[in-house]
Amino acid sequence: MSEGNKLPERVVVRFDDLYLTEYSVFKTESLSLATEKLSGVNLLLTHLAFAALAAGIREGAYAFSAEGVKFFASFSRAQGARTGGASVIFYSFKSYPVTTAGDGRLKGLKEFKVERAPSPDLSEAKIYRTFSAEVNLPLLDEKQKAIVCTEGKNMLVQGIAGSGKTNLCIDKILFAAASGYQGRTLYSTYSRGLLLDVRHKVEDYLASLKECVKAYEDGKATLGDASETLAVSRLIGVPLTSSEPVAPQLARIASYLENKVDYLLLEDIFRKDLGDKPLADETFFVSFLKTSKNYNLLQRRKKFDLVDEVLYKEVYGFIFGKAVAAPLKKEEYVSARKGAFSRAEAEFIFDLAKDYEEEIGKRGMLDLNLACAAVKAPAVPVYSLAVLDEVQDFTEAQLAFFRSLAVKLFCVGDASQMVNPAYFSFARLKDLLYTKDVTDVAELSYNYRNSPEIAGVVAALSDLNRATFGVHGFVLSAEAVSSEAGSFAVAFPAADFVKRVAKQKTDNFTVVVASGAEKEKLRALLPQKEILTVSEIKGLERDTVVLYDVLSDNEDKFKTLARTEIDRKTADENSLYRYYFNLFYVGVSRARRHLFVAEEKEVAQFSSFFKENFKTLTAAEAAVKLQQTVGSTLVDQEEHKRRAEEFARLGQYDNAFHAANNLINDGEREKVILDVTLWRDHIARGDYVGAGVAYWEHGYLKEAKEYFALGGETDLSDLLDAASGGGGERLDYRILRHYDKFKNNPAAMKIILSLMKKDVESLKTGLKDTSRKLKNTK
Template identity: 25%
Template sequence: MQIVEYVGLDTSRVSAQYEKVRAALERDDFRQAQVKKLSNLTHGHFYRAKLDYANRLLFTLIRHGDHVCALMLEVIEHHAYEKSRFLRGVAIDEDRIPDVDALTSDGATPVRYLHPECREIHLLGNILSFDDTQDAIYREPVPLIISGSAGSGKTALALEKLKQVDGNVLYVTQSAYLAQNARDLYYSHGFGHPRQDATFLSYREFVESVRVPPGREVGWREFASWFTRQLPFRGLDAHQSFEEIRGVIGADANGALRREQYLELGVSQSIFPADERNRLYDLFERYQAWLVEANLYDLNLVAHVWRALASACYDFVVVDEVQDLTDAQLALILATLKNPDQFMLCGDANQIVHPNFFSWSKVKTPFWRDETLALRQQLKILQTSFRNAHEVTRIANTLLKIKQRRFGSVDRESNFLVMPVGDEAGSVSLIAGSDSGTKVLNDRTRQSTRFAVLVMRDEDKAQARTHFQTPLIFSIHEAKGLGYENIILYRFISGYPAQFDAIAQGVTANDLMDDNLENRRARDKTDRSLEVYKFYVNALYVALTRATTHVYLIESDLGHPLLQLLGLQQRVEGIDAKTQTSTREDWLKEARRLELQGKHEQAEAIRELVCQQPAVPWRVFDEAWLRDTMDRVFRQPASGSRSRQQLLEYACSYDEPILVRWLATRVRFDAARHLEQQRATLGRKHLSAYFSACSREVLQHCDRYGVDHRTPMNQTPLMAAAAAGNVALVESLLERGANPEATDHLGRNALHWALLEAFRDARFARGPFAALYERIAPPSIDLMSGERLVRIDRHLSEYLLVQTLWALFKSRFAVPGGRARGGFEAASILDAWRDLPDHILAPERKHREYLSGLLSRNEITRDYSYNRHLFTRLAQGWYQFNPALAVRCRDASGESWVPLYEALNVRLIAESADPRYLSHINALMEKAHLAPLSPPIVASGGREVPKALPSPVRPLASHAGFSVGDIVSFTDKALHTRTGTIVRLNQKTAAITCADSEWHWRVSYLLLRRSTA
């Protein structure tokens, strides 16, 4: 068996043992290598070989065609499987895993390409083997510029280069989805770099990290709506006007062009002829005024102003899909470099569909002016495509030949054709745009998630919808980042015949015979054709390359010259697309994927057209229900017992001790007199289906009401499954597209529910929590602090701290006696963290010194260069969230910044808080510049809230100063510190219940200490 090795494999401590095991595996001697298969994993097939008494070698199998290899992944030292990067914290019992006498290809991961000689393998979500060109670029020093087609591996190379760098590094690209996807790939398989702080941002998020612009970003739809009202400018093309403003007038790195500068531009530097430019500049001036009036911003114009605010804070920067950015935007990014030559740019000039005048020569110009950078500047070309089938690539290459022959070379670096890798032949079919042709194709594809329809512009979607019933209809501006097995191009050429006539003008079939593109400029230097028609030819190229296997062009003019040049003829043998039907689960997953890409229109269409979902038939205990029920129960004492019982169930589920106590003392509801017992029963009443190993009932509800429907307790199924610790169900829900960032009415998501269980139950923390955390923890938290974006990524120390404080926030206002001051201190946080797995929270981070330092260095008054200003200090050692923070919230309508205390719903928390804390809450609201609290529902009832909390029901005599309900700590026989609640007082001992024990502890009063929490 051939052996290949992960590039991050470190065998230095066991080199001799490793060589012996490797040799045994190469000769298929699995008995000598003592190979065993790890069978209790759900995320892959893994094997281990024995290196020596204490150490193990983890590996997996990969397959290229019929060739199977063993991929060596990791040395596991001292049997510590739980610390493995690849096993996700799953506990492994070596005595229970079976020996393997022979390895088969069953379960081997297929790879698209495997280098015939090189043994190095890279891991970025998928298993990657670099070809010779990629490997050479991987080893090149920076600065580095890479030009490559779609699917050429540009992003993979950039991320692997990023892994080699120490310090504060940045990856930025136009699309938020691509940035998030790059981040997920980067940290896949548990990768971490202890000497690196990596940030992954879209360009807009990058701008926000300098300063959040006021208002909302202007887009094409806003511009088009405004443009139709500009009567003096009728006759100008709206699309070309938008491109000229964004890509020419506002795009210069030195600032927006003055009128005289704009008028002096050369012929090829503008879409518009010289005699129309004064009119365009008048439109630009009116555009600037409109942005202010409409509270909108243009990212180009913002880039000019923000340049003065940018600080040199990054040691290395990767700019991906650089062709989507203007000179002004690129200049702002590079202004944040500490060392100006520590960058890497990646892109493809043939994929420009955003309004700019990108060319590689313009990108290189600033660097050639610097002699030192000019000597080191390199541009590498990737010509291989690992994405598209052969026929799709052939047609796309032919289009590039037409473009080059008609307009000349855009620049030397974009003057190449693409070579496909793989055995997939694929197809490109031309179909008449008749009703019968489109009907057949629609009938066979409308129920499949593997087909998408692309049109040129947004306004073309309406006509496409009259023929195609799939919700997956996109304009070309929405297509970047998409990839489908089958793409239908609807009237791309027939819808814009004049433009494509001009593109094909003067080009003959003989001109396209040569497969090598000659670097040649257009003969007529006054010809503006490339600038005018670039969008159309690039849009067709991007549309073609969105398909991995099959393309179907629906055209009414089958004899169009461009179609003839592409060598496409109408299919006469019928449409070969087979009828495909995707499951409801597939559609839900697709809707979730599109939501993450920001394509809310298509995601919503899926739910309306395909997954029609009624509302849940049960009453949801949300904020409106809670306020209404509290009003009826506490203001109308004669209300029925049903409302009281429901309120008790809610209080037990959401851990509301003050609300339970009020039910017991104010309305004399006897069932509320035993909180601890009720929490274990009523608190889990609505979770019973989620504890079950058989999840059929839950999944049936998801199919009927949606994967993110609300349970009676206003949880999503994912929240409920996380709280129940049901890892298998969590995985099933995520597979169906469940949203891990959905929140309840207190702003808590699935991770927060899992954290609360882990803080209460040591077995939960040491058991399912590790697997849950890997699956449901959001990749980052976006906060606005000091008018700038602060992204708390999951690999940062602050991440778990912020999530912990978020989960426990409500509890800070229910601590008896007002001792918590409405805040947190290190002891209570450390107590919550006590049983968390070490690979989630390293042991050295569970000490007071480390935690105190983490809190203090992020305090708003602290002078520290990397201070994120997350916390305010209430008193010595007591902290709370910075009231000035805002958090980015996302829903079906888009994104918005919400004050942190509104996201946490402090006003609702105050309704069931200990009355002693109301002044603390109002103080926080005042600091957050939010309106003060209204009188609580209970306080505005017929009875006054007592000055002190009422004594527990059935009060018992106080002993040694302790009472039932006190929170105390003690040291057990194993010298472990435990914290619990006194539930019974005896003559010499107290009975104490602890979250991590099923039984009561009987402890002498002499050994008890009052908890400071």
């Protein structure tokens, strides 16, 4: 409250008005978690802050209450580096319990009582911007802002798990839209789920931006206490220029985000030139190994201890995936891998690769690396900027292809999470970029995921990684931002731990194992628990994680490593043994607060690491501590739904169906199973329109329209609305107005024919009923 001003008793929220002020509006992570099941939170907080500022509140902490809810907010004029200026930070929420997602208790709240509140300490709190209506975009720190605003250079950003890499990509897309780029921007990654998640967040931001444009057009934008340019820049989170009016700048940014940003996986890009071919992925490779008729290769394989994952890593990532002028010859491969495999092993792997390549060709399938060579690079770059997320999941061949598509690349990644078979190397990526252009390299120095205790374990593991393999210029540690209490890391012998846990009535934790075989073995003992392999949990996080025999499963590899002389100058990210090290790193870094590590065997290289960073328990003590930590409650139904969606987006359909089958309500379970099925059959391969048609066939019009929009076929939504009553149940004469537009559209014709079939069946039934009634009247 400014001096001399009386504290207003109440403030009234006006959702249609736009109050332009120097204050930015944020919320803390703790408030976000407390309100995650409520709808309309960000919209309310933004306009509640506007109402308070318009009423003269400028400094101090206040509580705003209305109809059973209370929000607490801190107002500050301080020009601190963290928020970049004056700010409103909502930090606490009180109300009766929230149990159902989509809770609408905030809807209609407009008048709030105001009272003073104790000043909070928010110096360590993680905070989010509230501008986007439904999506939480974290506030960038100064280093992140500098990275995003770098222009005229390629950018390579390295950061550990939880350091905000994907959020950086989103802000780079927003910056490109605000900076007057003439060409298009491409966002790409390795996962369809991550791709659509980023697209959803940008489109949610776009929807809020369009509301700002509308407020200007309707004359409802009111200038408060700052210059118009500064106020709007602070509101939307991207820089504007003072040399041009604000309204046309907003319209231009909105137009760019809507029309000039492409969200494409590599397979989407190749579809135009190569057609819609099935993807030859790791699942197909493993199937090929099991069904191969090449008995010579099968007999040779029996001589070697080479697991499927390593074979795929070599074939896909190295033999197919190297950026070379001509395909690798056998002797070149043998020579390149002499430090990892014997000559006989390397020759076998190379012969296997050639047999696999022939099988791909016979079946008309798509291998992303072979496609990079098959598709001619454009003479002129298609994009001004390509934003590549989780860049460590791409091979050299794929990165070279991206380099030909775009004038500049913005790449973010973490080589310590490299458990996919990409054979990625930050050093090699630098070479690819340096040969053609100026490149900046940056590191993200904060860990926003793990508590300080877990972040300390991750940092110590990184030190061990460096000591074993060398540095090679990629970041391995960061400072934790979270300050959550009650965090810990414990280690113990596996012994009878699983049998003890099986008797506990709780599932609020996740067991992580090294291999699919170990997962299946544990699934028989813990059928209701969430059990994931390291590869499956990559990209996820859980509050409580139990690593089970992740090191023990690869004990023989670490014994070989102990006998092997490592050249720390050449043992880069692609050292075969670093891969096994990374498995453990990924598992550890998934835990936000509580980390349990159970190992049947002692792996010598990690003895000091465990003694210095973990409290040692017995298996019995660990089982008790796990029970005490997660309590006796089960994962709630909304969380099962969220996890099912999360797994589907990652292509982990068995895990998704497992989560869905934990739902108690039959209707909800059937809907989630349908979601997972359509993701697997349509969405994962970019067939958004096919997914829309399938949703329509099952009676879910809202979802159908959403996927028609994703597929660029919004006219199909008009087609559904042309059905009787807009409900899509019967054909209506209005549909005839759309016939010419849809007659060459297979998806549209499928809908029309299906509607006609339903109508014919309905007419037949009606005629039968009429005939029967006539007979009865005679």
